[in-house]
Amino acid sequence: xxxxxxxxxxxxxxxxxxxxxxxxxxxxxxxxxxxxxxxxxxxxxxxxxxxxxxxxxxxxxxxxxxxxxxxxxxxxxxxxxxxxxxxxxxxxxxxxxxxxxxxxxxxxxxxx
Amino acid sequence: xxxxxxxxxxxxxxxxxxxxxxxxxxxxxxxxxxxxxxxxxxxxxxxxxxxxxxxxxxxxxxxxxxxxxxxxxxxxxxxxxxxxxxxxxxxxxxxxxxxxxxxxxxxxxxxxxxx
Numbered sequence: 001x002x003x004x005x006x007x008x009x010x011x012x013x014x015x016x017x018x019x020x021x022x023x024x025x026x027x028x029x030x031x032x033x034x035x036x037x038x039x040x041x042x043x044x045x046x047x048x049x050x051x052x053x054x055x056x057x058x059x060x061x062x063x064x065x066x067x068x069x070x071x072x073x074x075x076x077x078x079x080x081x082x083x084x085x086x087x088x089x090x091x092x093x094x095x096x097x098x099x100x101x102x103x104x105x106x107x108x109x110x111x112x
Numbered sequence: 113x114x115x116x117x118x119x120x121x122x123x124x125x126x127x128x129x130x131x132x133x134x135x136x137x138x139x140x141x142x143x144x145x146x147x148x149x150x151x152x153x154x155x156x157x158x159x160x161x162x163x164x165x166x167x168x169x170x171x172x173x174x175x176x177x178x179x180x181x182x183x184x185x186x187x188x189x190x191x192x193x194x195x196x197x198x199x200x201x202x203x204x205x206x207x208x209x210x211x212x213x214x215x216x217x218x219x220x221x222x223x224x225x226x227x
Contacts, residue, residue, distance in 0.1 A: 002155060033214065042219035043156070043201065056214045090155055092215075100146055101215055103155030 003027065006091050006104035014112055018079040021107045025072055025093030031055070032074040033101055034066055037088040049074060081111045115139045116204050118218035125225055131189040133221050135202030138183065142204040146215065147176060147187045150199045159200075160187070192225045199223070 003026035013019055025032050034046040045058035049068035060066075063081075068074045078085060088108050092101035117136045125131045133147075143164040148156035162169040162176045162185070169176050175188045189196055202218040 002157070004155070006155075035217075043217040045214050045216065048214050058214065092155075100158045100161055102158060103148075105153075105155045 002102040002104065004091060004093050004102055004104035006089075006107050008107060009105065010108050010110075012110045012112060013081060015081055015083060017081050017111075018077065019081065019109065021076040021078070021089050021091075021109075023074045023076070023091030023093075023104060025074070025091075026102055029093035029095050029102075030072065031094045031096065031101075032068055032072070033092040033094075034060075034074070034076050035090040035092065035103075037090065037106075038084075039087070043090065046076070078109070083111050085109065086111045114219075115142075116202055116216050116218040118200075118202055118221050120221050121219070122222040122224070125192045125223065127194055127225055127227055128191045131187075131192045131196065131223055131225070133187040133189075133200050133202075133223065135185050135187075135218055136183060137185075137204050139204070139206065139216075140183070141206040142216075144205045144207045145176070145178060145185050146203045146205075147174075148201045148203060148217075149196075150201060150220070156201055189223075192223075194225050194227065197223055197225045 005024040007022045031050045033048045035043040046060040048056040066076045088106045090106045092103040094101040146161040147159040150156040160174045178185045199220040199222050201220045203215040
């Protein structure tokens with residue numbers, strides 16, 4: 001158990017809908033990262049927050065947004081969902097910006 | 113632009129033998145390298161890391177070697193065990209840039225340890 005909690009574990013939704021994925025980082029970790037893993041692909045970096053502020057952005061679509069709240073949990077919002085958004089979404093956390101990150105078990109999103 | 117490359121999608125090794133997983137990178141700003149292991153339906157698990165000031169780091173059965181001039185690193189697992197069967201991801205970050213050090217991942221190598 002990495003200490004990073006992601007909910008829900010599975011999500012099935014229709015095209016055009018909007019979903020919110022939630023992540024609780026390890027206790028004491030200030031940085032939260034979101035990654036997307038499509039079928040048989042590597043981990044694609046989406047976005048990073050540190051202590052509530054956005055610090056780095058990857059190939060995140062405009063339909064996607066995220067935030068980190070004062071209690072350090074983070075949410076990833078995916079809207080106008082398309083079939084191609086079906087993937088595993090991982091959240092990871094680290095204490096600082098330059099230490100190893102610990103991953104949650106992921107949310108498997110299926111868009112039908 | 114794939115800055116971290118794992119050119120072998122899969123590797124099969126006999127139990128007890130050495131497993132060598134390779135990773136190449138192109139960004140000379142990378143100064144911190146990590147290996148993660150991933151089982152199906154689970155998140156990646158941190159295994160071992162190495163800073164660019166070192167060329168070797170060892171932790172039990174796992175050793176990571178870094179060749180900065182070749183922009184190449186490798187993970188050695190000795191001896192390999194059936195429980196090591198998983199997908200291994202190489203990752204890199206540029207900690208010295210003074211900005212957020214996101215991890216850039218390779219596409220992974222699936223290791224199968226056979227009996």
